[in-house]
Amino acid sequence: MPQLNPAPWFAILVFSWLVFLTVLPPKVSAHSFPNEPTPQSTEKPQTESWSWPWH
Known part of the structure; x- marks a missing residue:
């Protein structure tokens, strides 16, 4: 099973x-x-302060 051999993939990753x-x-x-x-x-x-009436 070649996918279990980490040597080439680890080198490619690094x-x-x-x-x-x-x-x-x-x-x-x-x-x-x-x-x-x-x-x-x-x-x-x-x-400036608010000069409008509130009503």
């Missing part, structure tokens, strides 16, 4: 993971987002 771990991380880390978030100020905006 080789494919080595390829994934050497090719994909540089591609992922080179990705840049099109709109970088801008830091907002820590001041709270001045809000």
Whole structure:
């Protein structure tokens, strides 16, 4: 039963993971987002009180 012999499949598994771990991380880390978030100020905006009548 050849499927019980782990030698070729384990080598294929290890080789494919080595390829994934050497090719994909540089591609992922080179990705840049099109709109970088801008830091907002820590001041709270001045809000005006509600001047409408409640009735």
